[in-house]
Amino acid sequence: MKINKLKLSIVLGLLSLFLSWYAVKKTYFFNEFLGFFLSPFWKGATYSGEKSRGFLENYLFLVNLKKENERLKEEILLLKAQLAQYQERERVYLELEKFYKISSKLNYPKIAARVIYKPFDYFSDLIFIDKGSKDGVMPQMPVLAIAGGEAVALIGQVVEVYNHWSKVILINHPSFAADVKVLRTGDRGILRGRAESHPFVYYLPSDAQVKSGDEVLTSGQDGLFPPGLLVGQIVNVYRDPAQSIFKMAEIASLVDLYRVDMVFVLAKIPEISF
Amino acid sequence: MNLKEFFFIGIPLVFLVLFLKGFLQSFFLAPVGNPFLSIAxxxxxxxxxxxxxxxxxxxxxxxxxxxxxxxxxNLGYFFLMGVVFYWFKGYLNLNNIRNKLFFWGINLLVFFIIKLFLFLLTVPFSFTFSFWAHQIQELFHFFVVTLVWILGFEFFLKDLLIRKDE
Incomplete structure (x- = not known):
């Protein structure tokens, strides 16, 4: 085999270069060489890979985070709804507790009911409640509500009863009437509605010393309402323009009749039938 | 009115109005006219x-x-409204807004006056200024709000009712 001297000298030269490179730098020349050319690609690849990976990781993380966020939001909403429900239940429970405590002297069964509709009209004041004949509600039963958290007050009377709901006329309805008396003076009169915000007590004696602020209670003489039910307070006293031998008094209910959302039907059967 | 209009316009409209009325009166805590009369x-x-x-x-x-x-x-009034309208339809030209407004206005007034009359039968009223001022205020409120309902229905239902033949 004939060896080309030139090629042999090149190979030997390179070998000695590698060896001397290795002896001096303790690295491989090829690596250095290749590294010099390839490092930009490596860098680029690594950088883009890392960035892509990071992006993907962040994206997936964000997607997960977003999902988690949405899930948490839903959970918060659900919890808020539950909390509101529990708060409402607590409020109802407290109101019921308060009502039964305050009304313990009324020896009649009480039926708690929710107001389901308030049909406002120009000449009638009604509310619809969610209790009917299946719950023991009967026509003409008195309807009460808590007044200022301290007392129960008469707000109306059941007029029509259906299986699951009933109609209640409020004390300012023109068809409402009750025999009442003024607590301080004992004067009696007839409470009637006039489809205005306040009902009136008619037929008070002309010498009655009633005045603004006096409390008005049911007298029990009408056989419909038990005696001693608080109705309201007198706000104005007038001479009756139709029958001047009587006085009449404007009454403010102690309950905001248009905002009441929970009432109590007093299961008292009227003593007289109509 | 035909069967299709009754079930696809009339009845859904009643439910929509029932909801709207309940919502509005609970929101304003005040009467909001009579939208059912407006539909009629x-x-x-x-x-x-x-x-x-x-x-x-x-x-x-x-x-x-x-x-x-x-x-x-209410049943009686709405029924009578139909009877009266059935009789007088030939004499009433309700193609222009002036005649329509007159027709609506008269109906609203009559409806309110009958209600007021029934109300006066039940309450021991007196001829005091404040009492009648209150009734006039209520009449004004009823008239204006119900007319607004009518004009609203007119606006939304006009095309639908004009295009369709019975």
Whole structure:
């Protein structure tokens, strides 16, 4: 085999270069060489890979985070709804507790009911409640509500009863009437509605010393309402323009009749039938 | 009015209005006129009185009556409105807005006056200024708010009612 001297000298030269490179730098020349050319690609690849990976990781993380966020939001909403429900239940429970405590002297069964509709009209004041004949509600039963958290007050009377709901006329309805008396003076009169915000007590004696602020209670003489039910307070006293031998008094209910959302039907059967 | 209009316009409209009325009066804590009367007047303005419109008027009257505990009065009024309109349809030209406004206005006034009359039968009223001022204020409120309902229905239902033939 004939060896080309030139090629042999090149190979030997390179070998000695590698060896001397290795002896001096303790690295491989090829690596250095290749590294010099390839490092930009490596860098680029690594950088883009890392960035892509990071992006993907962040994206997936964000997607997960977003999902988690949405899930948490839903959970918060659900919890808020539950909390509101529990708060409402607590409020109802407290109101019921308060009502039964305050009304313990009324020896009649009480039926708690929710107001389901308030049909406002120009000449009638009604509310619809969610209790009917299946719950023991009967026509003409008195309807009460808590007044200022301290007392129960008469707000109306059941007029029509259906299986699951009933109609209640409020004390300012023109068809409402009750025999009442003024607590301080004992004067009696007839409470009637006039489809205005306040009902009136008619037929008070002309010498009655009633005045603004006096409390008005049911007298029990009408056989419909038990005696001693608080109705309201007198706000104005007038001479009756139709029958001047009587006085009449404007009454403010102690309950905001248009905002009441929970009432109590007093299961008292009227003593007289109509 | 035909069967299709009754079920696809009339009845859904009643439910929509029932919801809207309940919402608005709970929001404002005040009466919001009588939208059922408004619906009746709109249909009477655009349609001939036939069996379906009679039934629809009765439905409207009954729903309107439940709310005020005056079912019989409302049923009767809505029914009579149909009868009167049936008789006078030939003499009434309800193609222009002036005549329509007159027709609506008269109906609203009559409806309110009858209600006021029934109310006066039940309350021991007196001829004091404040009492009558209150009634006039209520009449004004009823008239304006119900007219707004009518104009609203006119705006939304006009095309639908003009295009369709019975």
């Amino acid at each position: 007047l709109i249909f009477l303005s655009y349609r001939n009185v036939n069996v379906w419109l009679w039934i629809y008027l009765l439905v409207l009257g009954f729903i309107s009556g439940i709310e005020t505990n005056q079912e019989i009065f």
